[in-house]
Amino acid sequence: MLSNVKAVLFDLDGTLVDSMSMWKDIDVAYLQKFHLPVPKTLQQDIEGLSMYQTAVYFKKTFGIPDSLDEIQNTWNEMAYEAYTCTVPLKPAVKEFLDFLKEKNIPCGIATSNSRVLTEAILKAHQIEKYFSAVVTGDEVTKGKPDPQVYLTAAKKLQVEPEACLVFEDIPFGIMSGKQAGMTVCAVEDVYSMKDREEKMRLADFYIKSYEELL
Known part of the structure; x- marks a missing residue:
């Protein structure tokens, strides 16, 4: 090889x-903040996308009121402890x-x-x-x-x-x-x-x- x-x-x-499984949990928790259901195809739809592209997808698909920067910052904050500790x-x-x-x-x-x-x-x-x-x-x-x-x-x-x-x-x-x-x-x-x-x-x-x- x-x-x-x-x-x-x-x-x-x-x-x-x-x-990878942690990100699925973050997506669920994030949508729950806005009282939104999680589509069965969500993980398939965002696979491979950059964080920015995923933020664009969330904003357009779910009508998230936050800016793209705010969406990404929230995800970074939600994941940071896990990435540094677990x-x-x-x-x-x-x-x-x-x-x-x-x-x-x-x-x-x-x-x-x-x-x-x-x-x-x-x-x-x-x-x-x-x-x-x-x-x-x-x-x-x-x-x-x-x-x-x-x-x-x-x-x-x-x-x-x-x-x-x-x-x-x-x-x-x-x-x-x-x-x-x-x-x-x-x-x-x-x-x-x-x-x-x-x-x-x-x-x-x-x-x-x-x-x-x-």
């Missing part, structure tokens, strides 16, 4: 950290990052999440030192499956897209990496188990744990 790879790019939520890394993440460092393979993050929460959880787990480039949803105009976030990360690392290996946990993320011209490894995650076959079809590789790569 790592043959001819000059850089490794990671999604964050569901790929490096176990946080959201865990997926098994063997640190060991795999150490392995890549030993191989002198630079790493980057390409996430739809906010800069505030991304930096918070990297610092909480003391893994920020492993990443030479961090691109968040705050910095791109198009969410996944558009390749913009991955192309931006590759550019920051000064590595051609075809020499990058991507780790992703959801179909839209896998599509984003593939559309960027990168090799993609799908990562198993409880939240996306329903999409397991689709993930295996879309990706070049599939792992249940980073332990398989050590």
